[in-house]
Each structure stands twice: as structure tokens, then as C-alpha cells.
Amino acid sequence: MTSEALNPNRPEEEQALLEVRELKKYFPVRTGFGKKVTLKAVDNVTFSIKKGETLGLVGESGCGKTTLGRTILRLEEPTGGDILFSGETILGKKMNDYRKKMQIVFQDPYASLDPRKTVADTIGEAMDIHKMYASKSERQEKILELMKQVGLNRDFYNRFPHEFSGGQRQRIGIARALSVNPELIVCDEPVSALDVSIQAQIINMLEELQETEKLTYLFIAHNLAVVKHISDRVGVMYLGHLVELTTSNELYQHPAHPYTEMLLSAIPVADPDLSASKERIILEGDIPSPMYPPSGCPFRIRCPRATEKCKEAMPELREIAPGHFAACHNI
Ligand SMILES: Nc1ncnc2c1ncn2[C@@H]1O[C@H](COP(=O)(O)OP(=O)(O)O)[C@@H](O)[C@H]1O
Ligand code: SF4
Ligand SMILES: [Mg+2]
Numbered sequence: 001m002t003s004e005a006l007n008p009n010r011p012e013e014e015q016a017l018l019e020v021r022e023l024k025k026y027f028p029v030r031t032g033f034g035k036k037v038t039l040k041a042v043d044n045v046t047f048s049i050k051k052g053e054t055l056g057l058v059g060e061s062g063c064g065k066t067t068l069g070r071t072i073l074r075l076e077e078p079t080g081g082d083i084l085f086s087g088e089t090i091l092g093k094k095m096n097d098y099r100k101k102m103q104i105v106f107q108d109p110y111a112s113l114d115p116r117k118t119v120a121d122t123i124g125e126a127m128d129i130h131k132m133y134a135s136k137s138e139r140q141e142k143i144l145e146l147m148k149q150v151g152l153n154r155d156f157y158n159r160f161p162h163e164f165s166g167g168q169r170q171r172i173g174i175a176r177a178l179s180v181n182p183e184l185i186v187c188d189e190p191v192s193a194l195d196v197s198i199q200a201q202i203i204n205m206l207e208e209l210q211e212t213e214k215l216t217y218l219f220i221a222h223n224l225a226v227v228k229h230i231s232d233r234v235g236v237m238y239l240g241h242l243v244e245l246t247t248s249n250e251l252y253q254h255p256a257h258p259y260t261e262m263l264l265s266a267i268p269v270a271d272p273d274l275s276a277s278k279e280r281i282i283l284e285g286d287i288p289s290p291m292y293p294p295s296g297c298p299f300r301i302r303c304p305r306a307t308e309k310c311k312e313a314m315p316e317l318r319e320i321a322p323g324h325f326a327a328c329h330n331i
Contacts, residue, residue, distance in 0.1 A: 108193055117161070119156045127143075244326045
């Protein structure tokens with residue numbers, strides 16, 4: 001973690017690089033019967049990320065992780081709430097400057113690279129847009145330097161993405177994100193599509209880059225095992241809501257929310273840090289559609305601890321121990 005840019009006299013919230021406040025992203029959708037409904041992909045999500053920190057974000061497929069990441073970068077316009085970067089709202093602002101400060105690495109290294117662009121032009125695209133070089137030779141130098149940083153052979157400069165494996169494509173995607181010297185990178189399941197043997201290499205590289213480039217990460221994954229190592233803190237999402245947020249260690253050792261307990265017990269226990277004596281809870285039931293969420297607590301249909309109150313009221317995210325937040329009536 002880096003802290004030199006932080007002033008110890010300022011309160012902690014003011015030192016956040018990114019603050020997300022009651023963020024909402026709703027999509028109007030039509031059902032098969034032509035009825036219009038509102039799909040609340042992200043609903044009232046609040047958190048912040050400090051400079052140099054990695055915040056992991058987990059939850060099953062469809063819980064709103066990608067929408068949250070895309071909305072933070074304003075690739076989607078928020079329906080409500082606020083997004084602050086270095087203490088200033090980015091809503092209503094021209095995004096050109098912020099596009100340099102915030103970048104995204106996409107989940108699918110096959111779909112996210114234009115097959116007609118060479119490696120060099122893929123990596124150089126954002127530098128072209130932001131006019132970040134004075135001459136062609138400077139552009140080339142910068143691209144070669146980025147390729148070196150992400151472990152791509154310089155001979156790949158004029159080749160096309162389809163010639164490469166998933167891991168190498170993801171390295172191209174990471175070089176592209178790095179090209180504009182961003183402060184924050186949203187890593188949206190950057191290793192989910194890769195072979196397990198390649199996953200660790202990419203994660204280790206992202207960690208090294210964080211140190212050298214002083215990066216802040218929002219690191220999205222659907223699996224707790226992947227985010228555990230890389231994250232300082234971890235947020236857990238369920239049906240568009242943030243249901244738990246705390247340090248990585250606390251989350252693994254003292255999960256509070258019943259959904260987090262389920263996710264943890266679903267990890268194959270080859271991980272020695274997760275006590276083998278813990279009772280395994282099976283992830284039961286399908287996730288309800290975010291078009292038709294249950295009343296009260298969004299998790300109540302699957303929750304072993306649900307009570308009458310859970311039907312009636314939505315639990316708020318509250319601090320249950322210092323720095324440990326959970327949204328549940330029965331904690
Ligand atoms: N452009 C869109 N229009 C309508 N629904 C969307 C759109 N994008 C995402 N969704 C819906 O929002 C929910 C969250 O999706 P997503 O953010 O991709 O989840 P995750 O990344 O956690 O798998 C899903 O129900 C998905 O179908
Ligand atoms: S509020 Fe109720 S249903 Fe929701 S997680 Fe807590 S106990 Fe379960
Ligand atoms: Mg996603």
C-alpha cells in the first residue's frame with residue numbers, strides 16, 4: 001500500500017481515491033410477455049477504496065459486479081447515487097480526464113480485443129486518443145516498454161490478437177490499461193477465462209504492477225479463493241446489494257453474513273487457511289431473478305437464518321465490528 005500522497009491530518013474518508021455512494025444502476029427490461037420491469041442490477045452500493053489499496057468484489061454470476069465496475073467508469077450512466085474520485089464527484093463531468101485515471105481490464109480476453117488491430121495498435125489506442133506522445137518513435141518506444149512490463153515479447157508488436165493464448169491476450173489488455181498511466185484499474189474477473197496454471201502468473205503480475213505503478217485496484221471475481229490473496233479488503237455482493245465488507249483476513253476468519261458463509265464453504269478446502277473443521281454449507285437454491293427480488297432481505301429465500309423480520313424489511317449495511325460491515329437483521 002502506498003501512503004505518501006495521504007495527509008494524516010485528514011479524516012480517513014477524505015483520503016479515499018474512489019468513493020461510491022448509494023450507487024444505483026437500473027435497467028428497464030421487457031419480459032417475455034411484453035411487460036416492462038425495472039432490473040436493479042446495482043442498488044444502493046456504498047464503499048470507498050484508498051489509494052494503493054485493492055478492494056476485492058465477489059458474488060455469484062449476475063449479482064451486479066460488472067455493472068458496478070462499468071458504472072464507476074461511467075461506461076454506464078448511474079441511475080442514482082454518486083461517484084467521487086480524489087474527493088470530487090465525476091458525475092456531470094466530462095470523462096476525458098477520468099478515462100486516463102480509471103481503466104478497466106475486461107473478463108473476456110477473446111472478446112475485448114479488436115481482431116483487426118495489431119498488438120501495438122491495441123496497446124497504443126488510448127495513448128492515441130489522449131495524444132500522449134510527441135512523435136511516432138516515442139509512441140513505439142512507449143508501447144515496447146509496456147510490452148516488456150507485461151512480459152510480452154517485442155516480436156509480437158505487429159501481430160494480431162488471434163495468434164495468442166488467453167493469458168497473452170490478457171497481458172495485452174493489461175498493457176492497454178496501463179498505457180495512460182491510470183491511478184485506478186477495475187479488474188473485471190481478469191483471470192476467470194484463463195487456465196488455472198496461468199491465473200497465478202497474471203495475478204502475480206498485477207500485484208507487481210501495483211507496487212511499481214502505484215495502482216489502486218477494484219478486483220472483481222466470482223470466487224472468494226481468487227480475491228483472497230490479492231485483496232486488502234473484500235466486498236460481497238448479492239442481487240445488486242453489497243451485503244458484507246471488511247478486511248480480507250476478517251472475512252475469511254469471521255464471516256458474518258449467511259451468504260458469505262455459504263460462499264466460503266463452497267470453496268474446495270485445499271486452502272489450509274480455511275479450517276477444515278468448519279461445517280460445509282451447501283449453496284442451496286437458485287438466485288432469484290433481479291427482476292423479481294424477494295421482499296425484505298434479498299437473500300432470505302436461500303438463508304438458513306431467515307426469520308419473519310427478514311420478509312418485511314431490507315437490512316441496512318451497518319458496522320458490526322470496527323471496519324466490518326454487514327447487512328443482516330440477525331447478526
Ligand atoms: N445492459 C443491460 N440491460 C439489461 N440488463 C442488464 C444489462 N447489463 C446487465 N444486466 C443485468 O444486470 C444483472 C447484473 O449483471 P452483471 O453486472 O453482468 O453481473 P455479474 O458481473 O455479477 O455477473 C444481470 O441480471 C444482468 O442480466
Ligand atoms: S436479514 Fe435475514 S434473510 Fe437476510 S441474511 Fe440476515 S438472517 Fe438471512
Ligand atoms: Mg461480470
